[in-house]
Amino acid sequence: MKTTPRILEVRTRILKKNDEIARAMRRDFERLGLLVVNIVSSPGTGKTAFLKETLARLAARGEPSAAVVGDLETDNDARRLAESGVPVRQINTHGLCHLEAEMVAEHLAGWDLAGLRYLFIENVGNLVCPTSWDLGESLRVALLSVTEGEDKPLKYPGLFNTADVAVITKIDLAEACEFDRDLARANLEAIRPGMRILETSAKTGHGLEAWLGELAGRRARLTAG
Amino acid sequence: MKTTPRILEVRTRILKKNDEIARAMRRDFERLGLLVVNIVSSPGTGKTAFLKETLARLAARGEPSAAVVGDLETDNDARRLAESGVPVRQINTHGLCHLEAEMVAEHLAGWDLAGLRYLFIENVGNLVCPTSWDLGESLRVALLSVTEGEDKPLKYPGLFNTADVAVITKIDLAEACEFDRDLARANLEAIRPGMRILETSAKTGHGLEAWLGELAGRRARLTAG
Numbered sequence: 001m002k003t004t005p006r007i008l009e010v011r012t013r014i015l016k017k018n019d020e021i022a023r024a025m026r027r028d029f030e031r032l033g034l035l036v037v038n039i040v041s042s043p044g045t046g047k048t049a050f051l052k053e054t055l056a057r058l059a060a061r062g063e064p065s066a067a068v069v070g071d072l073e074t075d076n077d078a079r080r081l082a083e084s085g086v087p088v089r090q091i092n093t094h095g096l097c098h099l100e101a102e103m104v105a106e107h108l109a110g111w112d113l114a115g116l117r118y119l120f121i122e123n124v125g126n127l128v129c130p131t132s133w134d135l136g137e138s139l140r141v142a143l144l145s146v147t148e149g150e151d152k153p154l155k156y157p158g159l160f161n162t163a164d165v166a167v168i169t170k171i172d173l174a175e176a177c178e179f180d181r182d183l184a185r186a187n188l189e190a191i192r193p194g195m196r197i198l199e200t201s202a203k204t205g206h207g208l209e210a211w212l213g214e215l216a217g218r219r220a221r222l223t224a225g
Numbered sequence: 226m227k228t229t230p231r232i233l234e235v236r237t238r239i240l241k242k243n244d245e246i247a248r249a250m251r252r253d254f255e256r257l258g259l260l261v262v263n264i265v266s267s268p269g270t271g272k273t274a275f276l277k278e279t280l281a282r283l284a285a286r287g288e289p290s291a292a293v294v295g296d297l298e299t300d301n302d303a304r305r306l307a308e309s310g311v312p313v314r315q316i317n318t319h320g321l322c323h324l325e326a327e328m329v330a331e332h333l334a335g336w337d338l339a340g341l342r343y344l345f346i347e348n349v350g351n352l353v354c355p356t357s358w359d360l361g362e363s364l365r366v367a368l369l370s371v372t373e374g375e376d377k378p379l380k381y382p383g384l385f386n387t388a389d390v391a392v393i394t395k396i397d398l399a400e401a402c403e404f405d406r407d408l409a410r411a412n413l414e415a416i417r418p419g420m421r422i423l424e425t426s427a428k429t430g431h432g433l434e435a436w437l438g439e440l441a442g443r444r445a446r447l448t449a450g
Contacts, residue, residue, distance in 0.1 A: 010235050043267040043352045043381065044373025071380050072353065095383060097322065097353035125380075127268045128297065128322035128351055147372035147398070148269025155296050155350075156268065158320060170372070176401045177372075 015132055022101040025136030029119070035219040036119045038135050040159060041143035042152070043125030046169040048077045049202035050143065051122055055084035057212055058118060065118035068107050070099040077122065087111070097129040104135050117219060127156040139218055144188075145170045146179035153187040160188060165196045165214065172201040240357055247326040250361030254344070260444040261344045263360050265384060266368035267377070268350030271394040273302045274427035275368065276345055280309035282437055283343060290343035293332050295324040302347065312336070323354040326361055342444060352381040364443050369413075370395040371404035378412040385413060390421045390439065397426040 029036045039047050051067060058065045066087040069077045078090035089107045091099060104121060113119065121137065123130045142163035144152055147170060153160040160166065166188050174181065181199075188195055198214065200207035254261045264272050276292060283290045291312040294302045303315035314332045316324060329346060338344065346362065348355045367388035369377055372395060378385040385391065391413050399406065406424075413420055423439065425432035 042269055043377055044370065073382055074376065074379050076376050076380065126351060126353055129354065145269065145372065147370065151299065151301050152268055154299050155301065157298055173401055176398055
């Protein structure tokens with residue numbers, strides 16, 4: 001495409017600025033012992049249901065956490081997440097296909113992060129565009145639902161390759177969708193060898209304790225490091 | 226965002242060029258009596274399964290059709306679609322989040338379109354970025370699966386607002402997903418009043434005859450007009 005280099009040139013400058021902001025944020029977060037998790041996936045993978053269960057279970061254990069959630073429009077997700085009783089803020093991008101570090105920073109303004117252990121950022125539902133945007137997170141988690149097709153990691157390699165953990169969601173629907181677990185795992189492994197893969201259901205609770213264990217382990221390494 | 230205006234300025238110039246190419250393509254397509262359909266949706270909505278069934282049923286009726294299919298990587302979808310026996314070409318965008326008119330034009334080069342009645346363009350799976358890119362189509366169809374959540378039209382209004390028809394897919398999974406049909410329809414209606422809405426299942430064949438009827442009606446109006 002003749003058009004691509006011009007877009008790329010502008011985008012590269014903007015991404016560089018985003019990276020600088022994100023790096024400074026990550027330093028601040030890690031100094032506070034705060035594990036920041038960037039959750040990325042296709043629309044409809046079940047990010048909000050997964051996150052709502054995560055927040056409720058952390059709250060029940062007395063682990064202080066909070067969330068910011070990105071959508072083009074509506075505050076539906078923030079309202080759903082707030083039912084878990086933890087602080088939540090909505091970012092509306094008004095047409096933009098991803099979150100950027102500066103948007104997150106703006107929406108964290110005035111929040112006392114010092115008492116928190118976990119901060120979750122639910123990105124805009126998109127398997128392409130969030131890939132290149134560092135939000136200052138220490139952990140990037142890519143969700144993949146059993147309803148989506150096992151070949152999504154091969155078709156969207158960038159997003160899965162830049163994630164630290166893959167979470168397969170809606171595992172309760174695996175049979176109805178004729179989900180091929182081995183194929184999905186092999187495709188994830190092909191794109192990101194050695195990737196940690198968890199299978200979960202926000203509806204039945206399957207796999208959520210393992211996910212909380214993963215979070216605790218990651219945070220322990222953060223505060224130890 | 227301070228960064229947005231610079232991106233927007235470049236993007237506006239590129240979109241304008243895309244629109245010019247797309248308009249010229251549409252004139253050529255319509256002169257040939259060829260109905261070109263741009264299929265947009267989230268990743269995993271079932272675009273390929275839906276399109277494969279469509280192509281097979283058109284072929285069985287002796288209606289010549291063809292397809293081009295966009296993905297970041299792999300030719301999985303082109304190979305699946307080619308099983309229907311019709312001509313198919315794969316476009317790999319290598320990281321780009323949408324198709325552009327020029328890419329479609331390049332991949333149609335050398336094809337004899339004169340004998341065709343329908344040409345389908347399966348866009349990259351993305352509920353945001355394909356919105357602004359006219360591919361020269363006469364019909365834009367947005368797919369929404371019952372597994373995705375009824376509020377997607379509210380959260381991604383641009384994509385649903387620029388579509389002519391909404392197709393609800395995987396209706397066979399409606400019960401397992403506790404899909405609220407009335408809510409989904411009301412949300413589509415709120416974003417695009419009077420929108421034609423079809424319910425389908427590529428697995429059971431539900432609604433596919435109505436969809437073929439819709440296509441035939443649209444093509445009849447095209448050739449009459």
